[in-house]
Amino acid sequence: MKELTCEDVLMSQMAAADGEEPEFSKQQLSTHIASCANCQHELHQFQALDQLLTGHTLSEPRVNLWPAIENGIAKRTDWQPFALIGLLLVIYKLLEMLPARDPGMAFKLVPLIIVVLLFVFIRENPFRINTELLLER
Amino acid sequence: MDDAEAIKRCQQGDREAFRHLVERYQRRAVAQAMVILFNRDDAEDAVQEAFIDAFKAIGTFDTSRTFYQWFYVLLRNRCYKLTGRRRPTESLDEASLLAAQPGMADETRLVLEKALHSLTREEREIVSLKYFSGLSYDELAAHLQIPRGTVMSRLFYARQRLQSKLSEV
Numbered sequence: 098m099k100e101l102t103c104e105d106v107l108m109s110q111m112a113a114a115d116g117e118e119p120e121f122s123k124q125q126l127s128t129h130i131a132s133c134a135n136c137q138h139e140l141h142q143f144q145a146l147d148q149l150l151t152g153h154t155l156s157e158p159r160v161n162l163w164p165a166i167e168n169g170i171a172k173r174t175d176w177q178p179f180a181l182i183g184l185l186l187v188i189y190k191l192l193e194m195l196p197a198r199d200p201g202m203a204f205k206l207v208p209l210i211i212v213v214l215l216f217v218f219i220r221e222n223p224f225r226i227n228t229e230l231l232l233e234r
Numbered sequence: 235m236d237d238a239e240a241i242k243r244c245q246q247g248d249r250e251a252f253r254h255l256v257e258r259y260q261r262r263a264v265a266q267a268m269v270i271l272f273n274r275d276d277a278e279d280a281v282q283e284a285f286i287d288a289f290k291a292i293g294t295f296d297t298s299r300t301f302y303q304w305f306y307v308l309l310r311n312r313c314y315k316l317t318g319r320r321r322p323t324e325s326l327d328e329a330s331l332l333a334a335q336p337g338m339a340d341e342t343r344l345v346l347e348k349a350l351h352s353l354t355r356e357e358r359e360i361v362s363l364k365y366f367s368g369l370s371y372d373e374l375a376a377h378l379q380i381p382r383g384t385v386m387s388r389l390f391y392a393r394q395r396l397q398s399k400l401s402e403v
Contacts, residue, residue, distance in 0.1 A: 104390070107390065108386050108387065108390045111386075111389070111390060111393070112371070112386055115364075115370075115371070116370075117370070117371045120386075139394075142397050143393060143397070146393060146396060146397050146400070149342070149346065149400070150346070150361070150365040150366075151365065152335060152338070153332050153333070153335060153338075153343070153346065153365065153366055154332070154333045154335075154366050155262075155265035155266065155268075155269070155331065155332060155333065155362065155366045155367070156265060156330050156331060156332055156333040156334075157261040157262060157264070157265045157333070158261065158264055158265070158274070159261070160260055160261060160264055160278060161260075162256065162260050162264075162278060162281060162282050162285070163253055163256050163257065163260075165282050166256055166282050166285045166286060166289075167249065167253070169282060169283070169285075169286040170249065170252075170286055170289050170290075173286060173290065
């Protein structure tokens with residue numbers, strides 16, 4: 098059987114007090130607590146903290162964010178057709194600059210395309226909404 | 235209109251249905267953003283941006299979760315992005331985090347807010363979701379996208395730190 102540390106016991110005991118399934122049996126926990134003054138002290142402190150926190154709720158301020166949100170949604174979607182037209186014009190202009198049978202210009206464009214792709218896919222795509230949790234700093 | 239119906243209509247581009255979701259959750263969202271940012275203006279900015287993200291990404295809504303659980307991830311991401319360019323933290327009087335409770339001294343609430351203010355964002359967030367939003371460990375794991383074991387340990391250390399901060403206050 099795994100030797101219980103104070104941390105194991107305290108975490109399990111706190112989970113039990115929160116109404117969750119503890120990781121260790123009641124008997125294992127009570128045997129350790131009975132002989133450990135540190136755990137007894139910590140649990141006493143935890144109960145006091147629990148009492149202090151219970152009964153509080155977050156203050157929910159009266160707000161009406163809908164006008165700003167509606168405006169933001171419109172702004173984020175309105176520019177997209179113009180951006181697409183702009184992009185197509187740039188591509189057209191670049192293609193027009195290519196001499197008919199000279200591949201030299203095409204080779205010059207390759208690094209530019211690579212840089213654009215790196216920026217978009219590796220650094221951060223500014224048009225992508227991340228629905229996964231960001232790593233915490 | 236329930237959330238499922240509203241989401242279905244939002245996916246067809248119905249902004250009125252989205253308004254319904256905003257009006258249902260905006261106050262809770264601002265309160266929870268305040269826990270992370272401790273600044274009312276930043277919290278409102280983060281909530282606005284997160285709702286705009288939600289509207290744009292509603293097509294990818296994961297039906298195995300509730301709307302708010304899914305939205306909370308967007309909100310949290312926005313809050314963490316804002317922390318890099320945040321305004322100076324408000325004084326505790328301005329940034330009231332907890333609601334006044336009948337029969338409970340204001341002084342107790344202020345002491346608690348002060349202690350919460352001195353915790354890290356992650357610690358404050360997990361304590362708040364557990365106690366003030368009443369989430370179970372499984373719900374905490376879903377909200378924070380971490381394993382249940384990590385919920386237990388993070389909560390344990392957050393409580394220890396809060397206890398120690400309270401004894402300093």
